[in-house]
Each structure stands twice: as structure tokens, then as C-alpha cells.
Amino acid sequence: MHSPELLKGTLQTIVLKVLKDRGRMYGYEITNCVRELSDSRLQLTEGALYPTLHKLEAEGFLKTETVMIGKRVRKYYSLTAEGRASTRERVSEFVDFIRTMSNVLQVELG
Amino acid sequence: MHSPELLKGTLQTIVLKVLKDRGRMYGYEITNCVRELSDSRLQLTEGALYPTLHKLEAEGFLKTETVMIGKRVRKYYSLTAEGRASTRERVSEFVDFIRTMSNVLQVELG
DNA sequence: GTCTTATGCATAATTCACTTAGGTATAAGC
């Protein structure tokens, strides 16, 4: 696991990007997806994930669709057009930030 | 300027690393140094910098030396042995975090 | 010669994303 401090400010970007790459997903699925993509280095907590999803929805970046699986509720999230635009922005902003940081810290990436 | 959210959790690492690279520095100098290294993309605020320096000193990572320049006080900071070890750790942790993130976000760096 | 900018330190109140800690409920494995 990484120092969780570093994750701050990147959670929204992560959520938006995996939704962009995979299309429709539900919360629990996003958690597992990120854990796999990160080789268990990133473990999204529910207390962080669900409020983030609700916020992104309230801001118009995500839309939802609720499905019943037997008697259990499952809430699928997907990007709106605005969400796709925002994802592009945030990812490129993140890449730019990394370039800047690697300059300040004098480290090589790639 | 970058979205300031991304900076969270990286300030200590930045301070430690520039001190490692440049040796003795004072607060105001660190601010300017980081601004130059980042092409004005990172602007450390005093309200964040000074408390951070004090904290790192209290934790034994930095030591200080106060010098009078005319009638003005200047407080130089430099790394302790522990500070150097911690810097190595944090920088490599940051690089590792970036690798993980580039995997999750499916972006190419370098 | 005074007015603005640069130098240089510092702290206090507030914000906000996250952690921690709880709560509810169904389904599957053993």
C-alpha cells in the first residue's frame, strides 16, 4: 500500500478514468477494478468512494442506473458528455503535474 | 498553476528533496527555488511552507541555523542523517506511486 | 523623501478530502 496521503486529489480522476475505459460500472466493481489495476497498491475505501460518486453525479459528470440483482440493489455509474470532457482534462492535468514533479524532484520516469 | 489538490501530500517530499539537492536553504529561498524548478507551476504558500518546516524539524529530519542579515533574521534549514534517509524513502515512494497511477490511468510517461 | 515591491519570518481560523467507524441487508461457501 502507498502512503494514503499521496492519493489525495486523485480519487476523482481515478474514478472518472476507469469509468471512461470500462463504460458502466458499480461502486463495488470500481473498488475491485482499481485494486487489480494497481496490484493491490491502491485500496479505495467505501467511505471515500461512495461520497465521491455522489458528488460527481451531483455535479453532472456521472449518471446512474439502478438494477435489482435478486433482492440486492446495484447502482451502475457511467459518464455523461460533461464527464468525458472532465476526464480528459483531469488526466492531462495529472500527467502535467507528474512532469512538473519529476522536474522538481529530479527523478526519471518511464 | 496546477490544481492545488494534487499537491497535497507532496509538500514534505518537495521540501526534503530540494534541501538534499541544494544543501542549506532558508524558507523564502525554498519557495523561489521550487517556483523556478517548476516553471512557476508550483507556488508554495507561506502558510503551508513554514508549518511544514517546523514539523519536519520537530520530527528530527531538519536542523536549523539562524543568521542575522543586517537586522533581518534568516533561518537556514538542512537535513539531518534521518532526514536524508527519509528523503530517499519518500522520493522512491513517490516514484512508485506514479508508476501505479500511470497503470491505473493507462497513461504513458517519460 | 515617500511609496511600492521584495525580503523574511510567523500564526490562527477555516476548508475539505479523506480515514475511521459505524449501519443495513442479501448471497455464497463450508
Added chain:
DNA sequence: GCTTATACCTAAGTGAATTATGCATAAGAC
């Protein structure tokens, strides 16, 4: 039946930042 996995949610607390101050000396513009 008991534990684990699935699946949603919220509330209190933390802590690193922002924002807003405050103080003081030195330099440059004009």
C-alpha cells in the same frame, strides 16, 4: 450455522492544506 463476499450508505473525526492576517527590514522607483 458461521464466516466471507457482495453491495449499498452516512457521520464523526483527522490533518494537510488555503486564506487571511501580522510584523519588520531593505531596495528600487520617481
